[in-house]
Amino acid sequence: MKLLRNTLLETFVAVVDSGGFTDAQFALGITQSAISIRIRDLETALGYRICERGRGGFRLTERGEIAYNKARDILRSARDFDAELLELRGITTGDLRIGVIDAVNTLAELKLEKSLKQFLDRPNEVRLEIVVASPTELTQRLITGELHVAIAPFRNQVAELSYTELCQEEHRLYCGREHPLYDFPDEQIDKEVIAHYQICQRSYNMLDPPNLQLNHPKAIVANMEAMATLIETGHYLGPLPVHFVESRRQSKSLRELAPSLLHWTSTFYLATRSTSLYRRAVELFVEDLVRCCGSDT
Amino acid sequence: MKLLRNTLLETFVAVVDSGGFTDAQFALGITQSAISIRIRDLETALGYRICERGRGGFRLTERGEIAYNKARDILRSARDFDAELLELRGITTGDLRIGVIDAVNTLAELKLEKSLKQFLDRPNEVRLEIVVASPTELTQRLITGELHVAIAPFRNQVAELSYTELCQEEHRLYCGREHPLYDFPDEQIDKEVIAHYQICQRSYNMLDPPNLQLNHPKAIVANMEAMATLIETGHYLGPLPVHFVESRRQSKSLRELAPSLLHWTSTFYLATRSTSLYRRAVELFVEDLVRCCGSDT
DNA sequence: TAAGCAATATGATATTTTTTCATGTACAAA
DNA sequence: TTTGTACATGAAAAAATATCATATTGCTTA
Known part of the structure; x- marks a missing residue:
């Protein structure tokens, strides 16, 4: 049972997500009439129209758009609130919303899979949600409580956030088979040479090869796969995590450039809100992850 | 009408605040039976008992205590959420929860009264709440959203908070009529002399006379009235805002010590959450206050 | 330009939830 | 033991919310 009943808001959100009343019937498990009435009631309560509907299609009004976003937020925190109170029974329940950067599943040192398994092996009623996004976005979503x-x-x-070091990720600079440097001997490669070629970067400048001069127009990607693709075209050099390259078939079509010279690491952190409300599920998962990562490095 | 209906939690909070079911009847405007049923339902939903009741008196259980605090928080944010959505109509509504330090009403430069009047003169449906607390507490309550x-x-x-300078408050060191220094000529008073006497301080060390050596056991107070009382005993010296002393009768029984030597000022700020949700009422009041304070200084 | 259709609105009725009223139970104090 | 207070409970009433059938509306389409 739910502690807070937000029938009207839930209906509103479901209707928006379904793009109209008709489809929302199935999402909500009530009839279209009921939905119609609920939306009317919500509009009466608010004192303004939240959406245009009818044969002309479904569309949020300007205020409706704002209301929708706020409603989603409050529903999420209502769910978390429910979970907090229910967890006082000792049962692990509610949402656990985890955000990760992309290409994390092959980073063996992170032990994400192992700790998730440990977490899920415990008796629990947790609804898991995993989101992939850039560090900037992750930070933002942690602060708003969208992620735990x-x-x-x-x-x-x-x-606002507190960070725990988890592991290191090793990076090298790669080129594709078609790239001029593909057959170059390592001894002849140095930063001078590299500087002549175009380099592809991640949009959040987090994996920049340190001390590399980037004189040339460079490509920007927001995703590891995209990075690999661009490097494979043979037009760009680019940094990639070693585990990422080694875990895929195409590794043969990529070449590490002067690994003794061009290698660097980035540190992975676990981040949570500093002033987090107490959630058993979150607590337990953090424990599991930190334990798994700390066990051997 | 309310967007989020938290009947169960509202009942719970009202019952706790009323100290039992019987009195909560009047607070809630429903019969005692309804309350009994609601509390039972809440306990069923939660899966644990939240309070002991009966002839033996009313008492929260351990978990009930936690639940109560969380419930109060969520109800407050639900009210704010309602206000946010309702304010999209253009009507100023909802709570406006203001925190101030004590003894602020005689600080003329602050123009608190004037700006409140301006704010309230506008058509509005705002429920005002004014809390007096120490700066530390105010900070805490702003962060949790308990105050706007x-x-x-x-x-x-x-x-987490952003600050706007409002005005200055002037402080002097005072002694009571019975104090040895009461009849001392100002010329003979210096820090050396002062250091021989006990000084009373505010518990948040914010109005400390700068550069004063406090060698002696000192008294601590958390409130301006208390400070004045202790000074009037003649046992302590203590700092007080000038406006505070001048605005009351007892000023005759207090003496400023070497005002040319011992005077200092503290800066008053308006603080709000940096990442505050948009609330028209809050916005307007802040405008009013800043305008009134800025108009002449 | 009217018929057809798809999406929502509405009125009457059914169902469920919540409240009240009357009464029962438990327990501390007299 | 009695009494009175504080809460619990069952039945009935009231209110809120749902469904079903049908109306309305505006956009296609012929």
């Missing part, structure tokens, strides 16, 4: 924990190489840390 | 704005001489400012 996030895992990424956070470079600029903010006061 | 706070006014005090904040000395250590935190990142």
